[in-house]
Amino acid sequence: MDDMVAMLDQGLEHTGRIVDTVQETQWANVTLCSEWDARTLLNHLVNALSMFQQVIEKGEVSGDRSADRLGQDPKGAFHRAAEANAKAWREPGVFERTLKLPFGEMPGQVASGICFQEIVVHGLDLAMATQQEGLVDQQLAEDALGVARGMGIDNFRILGVFGPEVPVAADADCHRRLLGYLGRQV
Numbered sequence: 001m002d003d004m005v006a007m008l009d010q011g012l013e014h015t016g017r018i019v020d021t022v023q024e025t026q027w028a029n030v031t032l033c034s035e036w037d038a039r040t041l042l043n044h045l046v047n048a049l050s051m052f053q054q055v056i057e058k059g060e061v062s063g064d065r066s067a068d069r070l071g072q073d074p075k076g077a078f079h080r081a082a083e084a085n086a087k088a089w090r091e092p093g094v095f096e097r098t099l100k101l102p103f104g105e106m107p108g109q110v111a112s113g114i115c116f117q118e119i120v121v122h123g124l125d126l127a128m129a130t131q132q133e134g135l136v137d138q139q140l141a142e143d144a145l146g147v148a149r150g151m152g153i154d155n156f157r158i159l160g161v162f163g164p165e166v167p168v169a170a171d172a173d174c175h176r177r178l179l180g181y182l183g184r185q186v
Helices: 002-020 038-058 074-088 108-129 138-150 153-158 174-181
Strands: 098-101 104-107
Touching (some): 002 108, 038 098, 108 138, 108 174, 138 174
Antiparallel strands (some): 098 104
């Protein structure tokens, strides 16, 4: 489980670097998630981080999962949620527990993979929306692509969580292949 904690930490650190370099004028930029601008996407990610933290620490999610958690300090809100999320995943036995998420019960190990995907993929979405592809860690994107392929993403395509895979050149950077695999138009 130490490997997964390390991957989650890497994902949070990576996405944090991207968040930190977003300019105030870029929060309204359109993202690859067509219904969200950069600020809405970050708010979704902060809500997801908080959701996992609450499920681990309290056994359930409280509050409105679509509420604005960014306020006047989007970057600070992300870092506070990231710190609380990282701390929660260090709770003894969390990977062996069954976690009751709003979309179903699952082993902590599986839930951690979903959390990792949320962190990395939405960080990549934000990088693309704010022209920060140069900050992307291709090895982390490769790790996330491996996790995504191992999760049975096709089952989530049926539910509308991910779109159909979008063809991307085989020699494209890994983050673009990952985003295409998850249905993003890159």
